[in-house]
Amino acid sequence: MRSWPNPLAPIGRVVLEFLAATGRVALFTAEALWAAARPPYFMRHAGRQFLEIGYYSLPIVGLTAIFTGMVLALQSYTGFSRFAAESAIPSVLVVSLTRELGPVLTALMVAGRVSASIAAETGTMRVTEQIDALVTLSANPLQYLVAPRLIAGVLALPPLVLVADVIGTMGGFLISVGKLGFEPGIFLNRCLESLQTLDVVSGLVKAAVFGFLIVLMGSYHGFHSEGGARGVGRATTNAVMSASALILIANYLITEAFFSR
Amino acid sequence: MTGSAQTPAIELRGLVKRFGGKTVLDGMDLTAMAGDSVAVIGASGCGKSVSFKCALGLLPMDAGSVRFAGTPRDELPSSGSQALMRRSGVLFQGNALFDSLPIWENVAFALFHTGPMRRAEAYELAITKLAEVGLDERAANLYPPELSGGMQKRAAIARAVAADPEFLFFDEPTSGLDPVTAATIDRLIEDCVTRLRATTVTITHDLASVRKIANRVAMLHGGRIVWEGPVSELDRSGSAHVEQFVRGRTDGSSTGGPPP
Numbered sequence A: 001m002r003s004w005p006n007p008l009a010p011i012g013r014v015v016l017e018f019l020a021a022t023g024r025v026a027l028f029t030a031e032a033l034w035a036a037a038r039p040p041y042f043m044r045h046a047g048r049q050f051l052e053i054g055y056y057s058l059p060i061v062g063l064t065a066i067f068t069g070m071v072l073a074l075q076s077y078t079g080f081s082r083f084a085a086e087s088a089i090p091s092v093l094v095v096s097l098t099r100e101l102g103p104v105l106t107a108l109m110v111a112g113r114v115s116a117s118i119a120a121e122t123g124t125m126r127v128t129e130q131i132d133a134l135v136t137l138s139a140n141p142l143q144y145l146v147a148p149r150l151i152a153g154v155l156a157l158p159p160l161v162l163v164a165d166v167i168g169t170m171g172g173f174l175i176s177v178g179k180l181g182f183e184p185g186i187f188l189n190r191c192l193e194s195l196q197t198l199d200v201v202s203g204l205v206k207a208a209v210f211g212f213l214i215v216l217m218g219s220y221h222g223f224h225s226e227g228g229a230r231g232v233g234r235a236t237t238n239a240v241m242s243a244s245a246l247i248l249i250a251n252y253l254i255t256e257a258f259f260s261r
Numbered sequence B: 001m002t003g004s005a006q007t008p009a010i011e012l013r014g015l016v017k018r019f020g021g022k023t024v025l026d027g028m029d030l031t032a033m034a035g036d037s038v039a040v041i042g043a044s045g046c047g048k049s050v051s052f053k054c055a056l057g058l059l060p061m062d063a064g065s066v067r068f069a070g071t072p073r074d075e076l077p078s079s080g081s082q083a084l085m086r087r088s089g090v091l092f093q094g095n096a097l098f099d100s101l102p103i104w105e106n107v108a109f110a111l112f113h114t115g116p117m118r119r120a121e122a123y124e125l126a127i128t129k130l131a132e133v134g135l136d137e138r139a140a141n142l143y144p145p146e147l148s149g150g151m152q153k154r155a156a157i158a159r160a161v162a163a164d165p166e167f168l169f170f171d172e173p174t175s176g177l178d179p180v181t182a183a184t185i186d187r188l189i190e191d192c193v194t195r196l197r198a199t200t201v202t203i204t205h206d207l208a209s210v211r212k213i214a215n216r217v218a219m220l221h222g223g224r225i226v227w228e229g230p231v232s233e234l235d236r237s238g239s240a241h242v243e244q245f246v247r248g249r250t251d252g253s254s255t256g257g258p259p260p
């Protein structure tokens, strides 16, 4: 008689695979950080990547932010008008934007753009032996490919998030003043009054961490892709998915660290 | 002096490489003395490219040792293996040109990206090296995808020899080239061997080029070197594998001309 498969075996396999993957990512992270800390520094690359990650993400981030601010104003109005608490809208708007929505939505949008393109580019370099060629030309691929992007990612996300905060607030302002009958001066005053340094700072810390994760996941999956175009496609998908998941998890952890008591 | 004359420049001992359950290299030995030009021949898929990647440390091997000028490669610190790479030039079978950089930056990569040279100086040198493989300044400013396959191959060869290396590895340098360009490449490799006294390992299917560039030939079959000897003995090797390879080639059209 055929013996039944052990029902715990697949669970064990998944757990082991997860632990192994975590270990590989951790090792890769440590190596990448070590590579970034040592000369030679490829500053020109970091500059170009900063443009690529930061500047060219402005349109999509702006678009996301303005509509988020607008919808936020509309929805909080629906909620708060039931309790005649419309006056809380500016403060709800500005706090949720700077603390949560600005950083998270910006990072998710940039993850879609940047993790994917980094994974595709690095993955193609891997499968066409360009990464091997780097080694034979005595360049450390981590220093040449990953470190400049990590630096650019960490530096580019905070200003992007600031832009998103401002544009998002503007979206909320437009709806509140144009549609909900707020007085412009009073609205802006409320916004500024309820805004605290910690709100903005926590958002910017998140942004830097998210920038790191976005680049790390793109590079990691690109570096370890194999098997031609299909492998690169898989690496790209995995990069975006894992970057997005890590952004959400990290967001919770950082919020917890800053605001729980 | 006799000591260093007897230390092989490149020495592979008992290389074993498996992919999953499949053994590709099964105890491969290869020795090249300083200034030797060794041609490695063998059927397609027999593990030639894999063996040179193992030798350079680009692929982990399952067993065996690799020595460059007597020093075990895997005992070198990472800075040491980087220094070793600085003394080596490598041509990959698929060229592996960086397609985000123009051709001249590809060629001069080791000189100014990771070396001490200034940009303008490196540009001049790249132009010189490209001229040696028959590419002009116009091609130097194009990107790899804008070049034909043969031009890419020549650019990749220029990159491999740009830093005047001591150890040279060419994976199929003349495949996909017309006979005239192939002859130019053969002369270039010959020149590296004689002028730079570089120790050269060339993987090739092209017997005409083997006879021109190599002084020794090694035949890889079944994961091992089944025959090794001076190029002059290629036609009377006494090895069935070599004879089949040589005859199989000359029976067909070895020069790449039209079939009869």
Ligand SMILES: Nc1ncnc2c1ncn2[C@@H]1O[C@H](COP(=O)(O)OP(=O)(O)OP(=O)(O)O)[C@@H](O)[C@H]1O
Residues within 6 Å of the ligand: B019, B024, B042, B043, B044, B045, B046, B047, B048, B049, B050, B051, B093
């Ligand atoms: N990454 C890999 N994973 C699994 N198998 C591989 C891998 N790389 C190479 N192989 C296998 O190893 C064997 C040798 O490959 P290799 O590229 O060395 O052949 P080759 O002798 O260079 O052939 P050719 O003359 O056609 O270039 C092949 O059978 C190939 O299927």
Ligand SMILES: [Mg+2]
Residues within 6 Å of the ligand: B048, B049, B050, B093, B171
């Ligand atoms: Mg090959």
